[in-house]
Amino acid sequence: MSVLARRVRPEDWTPIGVDELEANAMTVVRSTGNRSVIAGPGAGKTELLAQRAAYLLQTGTSPAPQRILAISFKRDAASNLGARVRKRCHRQHAGRFDSMTFDAFAKGLLDRFGQALPERWRPSPDYEIMFPTDRGYRDFLQQSLGAPPKSVGTYADIMALTVKQFERRHLFGSPLPVDGWSEPSPGEWAADQYWQSSLHGGKKSHLSFPMIGRLAELLLRLNPMARDALRLTYSHLFMDEFQDTTQVQYDLVRAIFLGGSTIVTAVGDNKQQIMRWAMAMDDPFAAFDSDFKSKRTPLYNNYRSSPELVRIQHVLAQALDAKSVKPVSKTSATISGDSCAIWDFSLPEREAERLAAFVASEMKVHDLGPRDFVLLVRQKAADYAAVLQPAFAAAGIPLRNEAGQAGAIMLQELLAEEASELIISVLRLAMTKRAGRHWTECQEALGSLRGIGPDDEIEQDRFAKELDAYAMRLGRDYPTPPAGPGARKLIDDALGFIGRSRLVAAHPAYGQGDWLEKVLTSAATHLAQSASGTSDWTAALDSYEGLDAIPLMTIHKSKGLEYHTVIFVGLDDGAWWSFSDDQVEATAGFFVAFTRAKQRVVFTYCVRRGTRTKIATLYELLAQAGVQTFKIG
DNA sequence: TCCCAGAAGGTTTTT
């Protein structure tokens, strides 16, 4: 029996699952025109998008069969937003919300319409994805290119091209000319050579994601029917973390939606712009406001950090934007003593011991888990992990470098893989007691892979029995977590039940190359590692998912996350070597690190690692905010 | 194969 999703009148709609939204947020939720929302950390930007989606879907402002498209940069951001909408909306409504990454969106367009591109720009249907490096561009410029035609320039002109300029300006700087460049400069000629060899140089084309983005933009420019179909499909477009938008991405969005009736909402924070060195636009909000005639709406609340931390944050915010307005903290302090301090150590080993002791004691005093803390570093997480890990282990707290490798794949990436998630879900169900929560989760996920409708009670019932029998059998076969080669056997067993072909059908990426095999191998390696030293399944799975460990990561990786206590290790010139190259971006990184914290921030300094003269301005900002330095030892 | 000087990397996403 299917329950129809109820439609709510716009004036009766209220936010779901949260206590309140500030007035401006409600205005944006109900807005009927293009909006840019610039708001600081913890203002609830993602939540705003989730609420707006609920509003549009539930009130019929975005009526079926129209859909909402939400574009994020990272997969976890995209799936997080999708999950929030599903939690707040009826299935029928949430089914009209498409949350994906920029790259997945562009690739989808190229895969659907790419064969209609003119021959010159048409990739082979079975093109492969490549991830070019500076090195690759350099080799291309120096080795694969001969002398250009006389009309273009000389060999020396080509040799004078720098990798950065080649990539940013010539290769991806502007939309592709349909018929090629008529009077190419040396840079344009080299870029064209690169494009043509990537597209037509071998049996298969080899494309990077920026290339896919540019080709997608070109094909929608040339194909108004496809463009109009997208405009009709999507009544609304959301863009998250808009401050990090690249020119390629912006041009694609503009080519599709500028001049159409799709209503666009872009949210982000200029003060957290830390990707400019990776081709983010200088001021995408300014371009958006002017092109899309959007109205800018600020948010003033901070739902993350204590009043004291918000006060200090505001000092940093003003250094990044003199006009920034102090947000209102909606959280109260739960700790006593300093909310922020600088700890000055003599030796890194001493530092590691003291931090481990501090975390261990805080966990007891405030009843916190290891995941309530984070160790942040500027760069080279592995080097810091090597020193910190033994000290934390000695204090009984596992420490995990989130950027560490599990076989061929980065840990963080593996854990986000659907294959890994499904397998762990099955194992939780089969191996642990009181797996009630995992039951629903697992049955839903595996059932949908099998094409069993959520309302098909007979089939759901039958499948529940099958799942139960399988879980029983697996539990008997593997009473303890396998630390050796048994891990791979178990992974294959679980995958067999999930259904390899069903998984590939639902996730096309697993059909490409040997990606699925890589994921499975890494999962097995990581499971074996997690199982070593324990015979308890819950402990092994917690370790697999990192629930038992304090995370260590770079500032960049921490963007969008939040923790009770942030410990930034290494506030010195060495770690911040690039500070003077781009003071604004470096200060933005400092701001991102600081604003991950809900209750406390600790900065550590250690003479051994370097001086603190180059980054004196950061220390001055902290001093200005009243943050004190303590000599620890 | 080794040595040295100079260059490059570091901070990242993406099927």
Place this chain on the structure above:
DNA sequence: CCTTCTGGGA
């Protein structure tokens, strides 16, 4: 800035 890599020459 400091560490690691690379390429040319011995």
